[in-house]
Amino acid sequence: MNLLVTIAAAGAVILVLLPLGAIFAYLVFKGISSLNWAFLTQTPKPVGEPGGGMANAIAGTGLILLIASSMGVPIGIGAGIYLAEYGRNRLGDLIRFTADVLNGVPSIVVGIVAYGIVVLTQGHFSALAGGVALAIMMIPTITRATEEMLLLVPNAVREAAYGLGVSRWRTTLSITLRTATSGVITGVMLAFARVAGETAPLLFTAFGNQYWNWKINQPTAALSLQVFTYAISPFDEWHRQAWAGALILIVMIVLAVTAVRIVASRGMLKGAN
Amino acid sequence: MANQALGAPRLPGPQPVAKNEVVSGLEAKSEPLLRTGSSEVADRIFSLAMLACGLCVLALVAVILYQLIIRSNLSWHASGWRFFFRSEWDPVNEQYGAWPFVYGTIVSSILALALAVPLAIGVAVFVTEMCPRWLKGPVAFTTELLAAIPSVIYGLWAIFVLVPLLRQYLEPFLAKYFGWTGLFEGAPYGIGMLAAGIILAIMVVPIISSITREVMTAVPQQQREAVLALGATRWEMIRTGVLRNARVGILGGIILGLGRALGETMAVTMVIGNRPEIARSLFAPGYTMASVIANEFSEATTDTYLSALVEVGLALFLVTIIVNVLAQVLVWSVTRGTPARGHA
Numbered sequence: 112m113n114l115l116v117t118i119a120a121a122g123a124v125i126l127v128l129l130p131l132g133a134i135f136a137y138l139v140f141k142g143i144s145s146l147n148w149a150f151l152t153q154t155p156k157p158v159g160e161p162g163g164g165m166a167n168a169i170a171g172t173g174l175i176l177l178i179a180s181s182m183g184v185p186i187g188i189g190a191g192i193y194l195a196e197y198g199r200n201r202l203g204d205l206i207r208f209t210a211d212v213l214n215g216v217p218s219i220v221v222g223i224v225a226y227g228i229v230v231l232t233q234g235h236f237s238a239l240a241g242g243v244a245l246a247i248m249m250i251p252t253i254t255r256a257t258e259e260m261l262l263l264v265p266n267a268v269r270e271a272a273y274g275l276g277v278s279r280w281r282t283t284l285s286i287t288l289r290t291a292t293s294g295v296i297t298g299v300m301l302a303f304a305r306v307a308g309e310t311a312p313l314l315f316t317a318f319g320n321q322y323w324n325w326k327i328n329q330p331t332a333a334l335s336l337q338v339f340t341y342a343i344s345p346f347d348e349w350h351r352q353a354w355a356g357a358l359i360l361i362v363m364i365v366l367a368v369t370a371v372r373i374v375a376s377r378g379m380l381k382g383a384n
Numbered sequence: 385m386a387n388q389a390l391g392a393p394r395l396p397g398p399q400p401v402a403k404n405e406v407v408s409g410l411e412a413k414s415e416p417l418l419r420t421g422s423s424e425v426a427d428r429i430f431s432l433a434m435l436a437c438g439l440c441v442l443a444l445v446a447v448i449l450y451q452l453i454i455r456s457n458l459s460w461h462a463s464g465w466r467f468f469f470r471s472e473w474d475p476v477n478e479q480y481g482a483w484p485f486v487y488g489t490i491v492s493s494i495l496a497l498a499l500a501v502p503l504a505i506g507v508a509v510f511v512t513e514m515c516p517r518w519l520k521g522p523v524a525f526t527t528e529l530l531a532a533i534p535s536v537i538y539g540l541w542a543i544f545v546l547v548p549l550l551r552q553y554l555e556p557f558l559a560k561y562f563g564w565t566g567l568f569e570g571a572p573y574g575i576g577m578l579a580a581g582i583i584l585a586i587m588v589v590p591i592i593s594s595i596t597r598e599v600m601t602a603v604p605q606q607q608r609e610a611v612l613a614l615g616a617t618r619w620e621m622i623r624t625g626v627l628r629n630a631r632v633g634i635l636g637g638i639i640l641g642l643g644r645a646l647g648e649t650m651a652v653t654m655v656i657g658n659r660p661e662i663a664r665s666l667f668a669p670g671y672t673m674a675s676v677i678a679n680e681f682s683e684a685t686t687d688t689y690l691s692a693l694v695e696v697g698l699a700l701f702l703v704t705i706i707v708n709v710l711a712q713v714l715v716w717s718v719t720r721g722t723p724a725r726g727h728a
Contacts, residue, residue, distance in 0.1 A: 123506025189437025217647025278423030308534020
C-alpha cells in the first residue's frame with residue numbers, strides 16, 4: 112500500500128508535468144520554425160498572401176501594458192502602502208478582503224466593465240479601454256504583494272527613522288518602501304506577467320487592428336488577440352504565425368517570471384536583515 | 385558657549401550647571417533634529433493619498449457591480465429569473481435563455497475538477513512528504529510555471545495537439561469500452577465538452593496543488609511524528625496525520641480551482657465547439673457562460689442582445705465571488721496560525 116501510494120503520487124507528478132513539457136516542446140518546435148525577421152518587423156498580410164508578421168501586435172501589447180501599468184502600478188502600490196502602514200483597522204480588513212475578491216473576478220467580466228466605462232463613453236474601441244481592463248486586473252495583485260512585502264520590513268527600521276525625527280511619509284517612502292523594493296518589484300512583475308497574456312478582456316476593448324497604431328484612443332492589435340484570431344482561423348499560414356506569436360508571448364512572460372525569481376532570491380529585504 | 389560645553393572634561397557625578405543660567409529662555413527651548421511643522425501637513429496629505437488608493441480598490445468592485453447591473457437591466461426586466469432556466473438562445477428572434485451556458489459551465493467545471501483533484505493532491509503529497517529535497521524546488525517551480533502560461537496558449541495547444549489526440553485515440557477508445565454509459569456517444573470530433581474539461585483540468589491543477597501544498601505544510605510536524613511513533617506506515621501517516629488535518633484547507637483549494645474553472649474563457653472557447661446545445665454525451669459540443677460573452681459580445685447588435693450577454697456576465701461575477709469567498713474562508717481557517725509565505 113505504501114509503495115502503491117508513492118508510485119501513484121509520483122505518477123501524478125509525471126502526468127501533470129507531461130502536458131507542460133508538451134506545451135513547451137510544441138511552442139518551441141512549431142514557433143521557432145515559423146519565426147523569422149519579417150514576423151518581427153511587418154504587419155499582417157491579407158488572407159492568402161504568404162509572409163507578413165505581428166510587429167504591430169507586439170507594439171500594441173507594449174502600448175496596452177504601458178497604459179495599464181501607468182494606472183495600475185501607482186494605485187496598487189499606494190493601496191498596498193495604506194494596508195501595511197495605516198490599515199490595521201476594519202477599513203483595512205475590508206479593503207484587503209475586497210482585493211482578494213477582485214483577484215478572482217473572471218477576466219471576461221473585467222472586459223465587459225471596461226467596455227461599459229471606456230468604449231461606450233468614447234464611442235469606439237481603443238487601446239485605452241484595453242489598458243483600463245488590464246489595470247483593473249493588476250491592482251489587486253500589486254496591492255496584496257506590496258502589503259505583504261512592507262509587513263516583512265521589521266518595525267525596528269521604522270522606529271529608528273522616527274527616532275531620528277524623520278516624518279512618517281518620508282519614513283514610508285524612503286525607508287520602508289525602499290527596503291522592500293525588490294519584493295515590491297517582484298509583485299509588480301508577477302502582475303505584469305499575469306496580464307501580459309490576457310486575451311478575454313481585450314476582445315471587445317482593444318479589439319485588434321491590422322495596421323500600426325500608436326494612438327491610445329484607437330483600436331489596437333495585441334499579441335494575445337492575434338494568436339487567438341489566427342488559431343481559430345482556417346488558414347495554415349495563420350496557424351503557423353499563431354505558434355510564432357505564442358512563442359514570443361511566452362518568452363516575454365517566462366523572462367519576466369525568471370527575472371522575478373532571481374530578484375526575489377537575491378536577498379529580498381537584504382538591507383533590513 | 386557650545387564649544388566650551390563640548391570642551392569641558394566629562395566628569396562623573398553632578399555636572400556644573402552654571403552655564404544654563406546665561407542661556408535665555410527662548411533659546412533653551414529644545415528643538416528636534418528636523419523641523420516638524422510642515423511635515424505634519426505632508427503626513428496628512430500622504431496618508432490621505434494612500435487612503436484614496438485603498439478606497440480605489442473598493443470603488444473598483446462597486447463600479448464593476450454598478451456597470452453590470454445597469455447594463456443588464458433590460459434583460460432582467462424582460463425575463464427575470466426565467467432567463468437562466470430557458471434553453472432557447474436565438475438572438476435573431478430575440479429569444480434569450482441562458483440555460484445551455486449555465487449547463488456547459490457547470491459540466492465542464494465538474495469534469496475538470498474530477499480530473500484535476502486527484503492529480504493535484506497527488507502532486508502536493510509527493511512534493512511535501514515524499515520528494516527528495518533536491519527535487520522539491522524544481523517540481524514546485526514547474527507546476528507554478530503552468531499557472532503562468534496564458535490561457536490563449538493553452539487553447540492554441542489544445543486545438544492543434546490535444547483535440548487531434550482525442551479524436552484519433554482517446555475518444556474512439558472511450559466510445560468502445562464505456563459507450564454504454566451514454567457519456568461517450570456520437571461522432572468523435574475531438575472538439576467538445578471532453579476537450580474543454582481536459583484543458584481546464586490542466587489549467588486548475590497548479591492552483592489546487594499549490595494551495596494543498598500550503599495547507600499540508602501548515603500541519604504541525606509533531607502530528608506526523610506522533611502518528612509515526614504509533615507505528616503507522618508513511619501512507620497511514622499522510623492519510624491520518626496530514627490529509628485529515630488539512631482537509632478543510634484542501635477543500636478550499638478545490639473550490640478556488642472551481643472558481644478559476646468557472647470563469648476561464650479563452651482556452652474553453654477555442655475547444656468546446658460553441659453550440660448552445662445540451663447533450664448527455666461528453667463528445668458533443670457545448671457552450672459556457674464565459675465563452676458566449678467572448679464570442680458574441682462584439683457582434684451583439686441590439687440592446688436586448690447586449691443586455692442578455694451582460695446579464696450572463698453578472699451571474700458569472702456573482703457566482704465566482706461567492707465561490708472565492710468560500711474558498712478564502714476555508715483556506716484561512718487552516719493556515720491562519722502559520723506565518724505568511726510568499727507565493728512567488
